[in-house]
Amino acid sequence: MEHWAPPPHPPPLLEPWQIETLMHQGHLGVNLPEHLKASLSRLSSLAADFFNQTSEQKNTAYPASHGTESGYYNIEDEKEYLTFRRKSPGSTSDLDLQAEEVWETVAVLLYRILCDISTALGIPHDAWNTLLEDSLAMQESATVDPTLPSVLRLFKYQPKQGVADRHTDNGLLTLCVGNSRGLQVWKPSTNKSPGEWTDADGPTVLVGSTLRVLSSNRCKGGVHRVISSEEGRSSIVFALRPCLRYGIELERFGGFGSVHSRQLYGTITARKTNVNARKTSVISQGSGTG
Numbered sequence: 001m002e003h004w005a006p007p008p009h010p011p012p013l014l015e016p017w018q019i020e021t022l023m024h025q026g027h028l029g030v031n032l033p034e035h036l037k038a039s040l041s042r043l044s045s046l047a048a049d050f051f052n053q054t055s056e057q058k059n060t061a062y063p064a065s066h067g068t069e070s071g072y073y074n075i076e077d078e079k080e081y082l083t084f085r086r087k088s089p090g091s092t093s094d095l096d097l098q099a100e101e102v103w104e105t106v107a108v109l110l111y112r113i114l115c116d117i118s119t120a121l122g123i124p125h126d127a128w129n130t131l132l133e134d135s136l137a138m139q140e141s142a143t144v145d146p147t148l149p150s151v152l153r154l155f156k157y158q159p160k161q162g163v164a165d166r167h168t169d170n171g172l173l174t175l176c177v178g179n180s181r182g183l184q185v186w187k188p189s190t191n192k193s194p195g196e197w198t199d200a201d202g203p204t205v206l207v208g209s210t211l212r213v214l215s216s217n218r219c220k221g222g223v224h225r226v227i228s229s230e231e232g233r234s235s236i237v238f239a240l241r242p243c244l245r246y247g248i249e250l251e252r253f254g255g256f257g258s259v260h261s262r263q264l265y266g267t268i269t270a271r272k273t274n275v276n277a278r279k280t281s282v283i284s285q286g287s288g289t290g
Contacts, residue, residue: 009125013112019120022113022205023215026168026222027185029201032177036105040177040236043102046095047154047234051080058082061093068144069151079162084152086141100138103152106238107136110173113205121215127252131172131242131261149241149265157182159232168221170269171208171241176200176224178235186223197225209268210242214253241265 014022014030022028032040050058055074062082064071070085084099091097111132118125135150150171155162166186176183181199185206189195206222244262251257 009118010112010115012116012119013109014116016120019113019116022207023117023120023219025185025188026207026212026220027200027224028205030175030203030205032109032203036102036109039098039102039105043095043098043154043236044179044234046098047082047156047236050082050095050154051156051234065144068146069149070144075162077158077161079155079157081153081155083154084138085144085148085150087138089140089142099152099154102236103138103238104136106152106175107150107240110175110205110238110240111136113173114211117211117215117219121218121254123253128172130246131248132240133243133245135240135243147244147262149244151237151239151241153237153239155233155235155237157226157228157233157235159230160228162226162233163228164226166223166225168212168223169206169208169239170210170265171239172211174206174208174222174237174239175203176206176235176237177203178233180229180231180233182226182229182233183235184225184227186225188220200224208239208241210265213264213268214248214250214255216253216255218254 058072062072074080183200184197212221247260
């Protein structure tokens with residue numbers, strides 16, 4: 001057996017038709033493995049306990065870090081959300097530990113999907129290596145590392161309030177899991193039907209703008225929005241974004257030349273506004289999912 005080389009990449013995770021659908025329309029409903037469902041359920045329960053605390057307790061436990069998308073934020077009479085970018089040194093809180101577990105499990109899932117996309121695009125499976133450096137696990141740090149923009153977000157929407165306008169995410173892939181109706185995805189027009197908004201069918205993977213650009217638009221951006229619900233809604237969102245430390249050889253992705261990941265990501269985010277801020281306009285291009 002020692003003469004057999006290890007496989008060059010993970011085995012396929014999704015069926016070819018699922019990858020084709022994800023690349024064509026920018027979103028795909030997925031069936032999650034049971035262990036991940038259980039992990040997400042535990043995190044959702046802990047998040048509910050957190051949001052039920054007083055404002056002082058929430059702000060003290062996770063102070064907002066403006067400009068870094070980290071910590072607890074409350075948009076009055078709309079929604080509140082908690083964003084993880086790192087794990088606090090020495091923290092043993094149940095919420096922190098569960099968030100860390102979910103981060104690692106979902107990140108590996110999305111990495112596996114990127115490998116399936118590599119097969120469909122005809123690019124090397126290791127093309128993602130530097131883009132995912134230190135992003136597949138939540139890093140322990142006293143401060144937020146600006147070169148690692150991936151985020152895990154927990155949302156609580158108020159009844160009949162808290163929406164996110166039409167937008168695409170900034171990164172590579174995003175997983176959205178909600179407890180009720182609210183997330184809607186845009187199905188592009190075809191020869192047989194016009195484009196339309198449709199309710200997301202369970203856990204949903206979205207293609208981000210970075211993946212769209214790297215794939216030369218062979219992967220369409222996942223256009224989506226969040227609408228209000230009568231009873232309110234909670235959701236868990238993990239956005240896998242590129243590490244911003246290295247240059248990218250675009251030939252590895254079927255393109256030409258090279259660009260630094262920081263420059264590429266900066267260009268993408270510069271054209272967008274934060275959909276999680278209080279709404280002042282009808283439509284915006286946002287930087288985060290609900």
